[in-house]
Amino acid sequence: MNETAQLNFALADVLNGFDPFHAGAGFYDTEIADSIYAVHRIDEKNKLAAAIRSIYEHSFDAPMPGGNPTELAEQLLTIKHNSSCSL
Known part of the structure; x- marks a missing residue:
C-alpha cells in the first residue's frame, strides 16, 4: 500500500470517531472523504x-451541535505531519 493510501486510512480512522x-x-462516508481532501x-x-x-x-443543512472541529483538525494535522508521505 502506498504512503498516501496509508495516510488516508489513518485520517479516516480518526474521522470515523x-x-x-x-x-x-x-x-459520514461523504463527509469523511471531503474532510480527508x-x-x-x-x-x-x-x-x-x-x-x-x-x-x-x-x-x-444545520449548525453542528456536537464535536470539536478544532481538536479534530489538530489530530488530523498531527497525523499528516508525522506521516512520511510527501504530499
Missing part, C-alpha cells in the same frame, strides 16, 4: 477546523 450529529458510526489542501488548524465544520453543516 467524529459524530457531531449523533448519527452513529458509518453514517481538506486535510491534504489545508495546513493551518483553524482553517481546517472551519472547513470541516462547513463540510458537516452543509451535509446536514
Whole structure:
C-alpha cells in the first residue's frame, strides 16, 4: 500500500470517531472523504477546523451541535505531519 493510501486510512480512522450529529458510526462516508481532501489542501488548524465544520453543516443543512472541529483538525494535522508521505 502506498504512503498516501496509508495516510488516508489513518485520517479516516480518526474521522470515523467524529459524530457531531449523533448519527452513529458509518453514517459520514461523504463527509469523511471531503474532510480527508481538506486535510491534504489545508495546513493551518483553524482553517481546517472551519472547513470541516462547513463540510458537516452543509451535509446536514444545520449548525453542528456536537464535536470539536478544532481538536479534530489538530489530530488530523498531527497525523499528516508525522506521516512520511510527501504530499
